[in-house]
Amino acid sequence: MNVCFEYLYRDAGNFKNWGKIIFSNRKGHSVHYLKQQARKVLIDGEFFVADKANVPNLQFEEHITALDHDWHEFYSFEPSIISPNDSLGRDIEAFIEALKYASKI
Numbered sequence: 001m002n003v004c005f006e007y008l009y010r011d012a013g014n015f016k017n018w019g020k021i022i023f024s025n026r027k028g029h030s031v032h033y034l035k036q037q038a039r040k041v042l043i044d045g046e047f048f049v050a051d052k053a054n055v056p057n058l059q060f061e062e063h064i065t066a067l068d069h070d071w072h073e074f075y076s077f078e079p080s081i082i083s084p085n086d087s088l089g090r091d092i093e094a095f096i097e098a099l100k101y102a103s104k105i
Contacts, residue, residue, distance in 0.1 A: 001025060003034060003092045004080040009050070009058035012067035017058040018075075023092040024084045031077045034092060038074055041100040047071040053095070053102035054088055074099075 003025045009017045025034075039045040050057045050072045058072060077092075086095070 001028065002080045002082065002084055003029075003031060004076075004078045004082070005055075005092075005095065006075040006078065007050075007055070007058070007072050008075055009060070009072050011060055012064065012069075015060065017060060019056055019058050021055055022080050022082050022085045023090060023095050025092045027091075027093065029092065031079055034077045034096070037096050038077070038099055041096065041103050042074055043071070043103045043105060046074050048074065048099050048102040050102070052104075053098045 003023050005021045005023060007019050009019075011017075042048055049070045051070070055072075059068065059070075090098070
Protein backbone atom coordinates (compact mmCIF):
# COMPACT_ATOMS: atom_id res chain seq x y z
CA MET A 1 0.00 0.00 0.00
CA ASN A 2 1.30 3.46 -0.87
CA VAL A 3 1.14 6.43 1.48
CA CYS A 4 -0.51 9.79 0.89
CA PHE A 5 1.29 12.68 2.60
CA GLU A 6 -1.07 15.59 3.30
CA TYR A 7 0.32 18.97 4.27
CA LEU A 8 -0.62 22.63 4.24
CA TYR A 9 0.61 26.18 4.31
CA ARG A 10 -1.15 28.54 6.73
CA ASP A 11 -0.42 32.23 6.16
CA ALA A 12 -0.49 35.07 8.70
CA GLY A 13 -4.20 35.60 8.02
CA ASN A 14 -4.89 31.90 8.74
CA PHE A 15 -5.70 31.19 5.09
CA LYS A 16 -4.74 27.65 4.12
CA ASN A 17 -3.42 26.04 0.96
CA TRP A 18 -3.40 22.21 0.89
CA GLY A 19 -1.19 19.68 -0.89
CA LYS A 20 -0.92 15.90 -1.26
CA ILE A 21 1.88 13.66 -2.49
CA ILE A 22 1.78 9.88 -2.87
CA PHE A 23 4.89 7.92 -1.86
CA SER A 24 5.67 4.25 -2.29
CA ASN A 25 5.90 2.25 0.92
CA ARG A 26 8.15 -0.65 -0.06
CA LYS A 27 8.51 -1.97 3.49
CA GLY A 28 4.78 -1.75 4.24
CA HIS A 29 5.07 0.45 7.33
CA SER A 30 1.81 1.31 9.05
CA VAL A 31 0.68 4.92 8.82
CA HIS A 32 0.72 5.03 12.62
CA TYR A 33 4.43 4.16 12.63
CA LEU A 34 5.16 6.67 9.85
CA LYS A 35 3.33 9.45 11.70
CA GLN A 36 5.40 8.72 14.81
CA GLN A 37 8.64 8.84 12.83
CA ALA A 38 7.70 12.09 11.13
CA ARG A 39 6.59 13.81 14.34
CA LYS A 40 9.97 12.95 15.93
CA VAL A 41 11.86 14.99 13.32
CA LEU A 42 9.47 17.88 12.60
CA ILE A 43 9.78 21.28 14.28
CA ASP A 44 7.45 21.09 17.30
CA GLY A 45 6.21 17.79 15.89
CA GLU A 46 4.49 19.41 12.90
CA PHE A 47 6.45 22.03 10.91
CA PHE A 48 9.00 21.87 8.07
CA VAL A 49 10.27 23.97 5.16
CA ALA A 50 8.78 22.62 1.92
CA ASP A 51 11.65 23.69 -0.34
CA LYS A 52 14.15 21.82 1.86
CA ALA A 53 11.97 18.68 1.76
CA ASN A 54 11.72 18.92 -2.05
CA VAL A 55 7.93 19.13 -2.08
CA PRO A 56 5.87 21.88 -3.72
CA ASN A 57 5.83 25.14 -1.80
CA LEU A 58 2.21 25.99 -1.06
CA GLN A 59 2.67 29.66 -0.17
CA PHE A 60 0.17 32.03 -1.70
CA GLU A 61 1.22 34.23 -4.60
CA GLU A 62 0.70 37.32 -2.46
CA HIS A 63 3.37 36.73 0.18
CA ILE A 64 3.79 39.42 2.85
CA THR A 65 7.36 38.97 4.06
CA ALA A 66 6.78 40.84 7.33
CA LEU A 67 3.91 38.52 8.28
CA ASP A 68 4.26 35.26 6.41
CA HIS A 69 6.87 32.54 6.87
CA ASP A 70 8.41 29.51 5.14
CA TRP A 71 7.01 26.82 7.45
CA HIS A 72 4.52 24.27 6.21
CA GLU A 73 2.49 21.95 8.43
CA PHE A 74 2.36 18.17 8.43
CA TYR A 75 -1.28 17.08 8.43
CA SER A 76 -1.38 13.33 7.89
CA PHE A 77 -0.17 10.13 6.31
CA GLU A 78 -2.97 7.94 4.95
CA PRO A 79 -2.94 4.61 3.08
CA SER A 80 -3.44 5.03 -0.66
CA ILE A 81 -4.03 2.83 -3.69
CA ILE A 82 -3.09 5.71 -6.00
CA SER A 83 0.26 5.37 -7.81
CA PRO A 84 3.21 7.31 -6.36
CA ASN A 85 3.62 10.82 -7.78
CA ASP A 86 6.63 12.20 -5.90
CA SER A 87 8.71 14.11 -8.46
CA LEU A 88 11.90 12.49 -7.13
CA GLY A 89 10.49 8.95 -6.95
CA ARG A 90 11.25 8.62 -3.24
CA ASP A 91 9.99 5.92 -0.93
CA ILE A 92 8.26 7.14 2.25
CA GLU A 93 11.37 6.31 4.31
CA ALA A 94 13.53 8.55 2.10
CA PHE A 95 10.93 11.30 2.43
CA ILE A 96 11.01 11.12 6.23
CA GLU A 97 14.81 11.48 6.01
CA ALA A 98 14.22 14.61 3.88
CA LEU A 99 11.90 15.93 6.60
CA LYS A 100 14.79 15.70 9.07
CA TYR A 101 16.76 18.12 6.90
CA ALA A 102 13.70 20.28 6.23
CA SER A 103 13.09 20.68 9.97
CA LYS A 104 16.45 22.01 11.03
CA ILE A 105 16.24 25.62 12.15
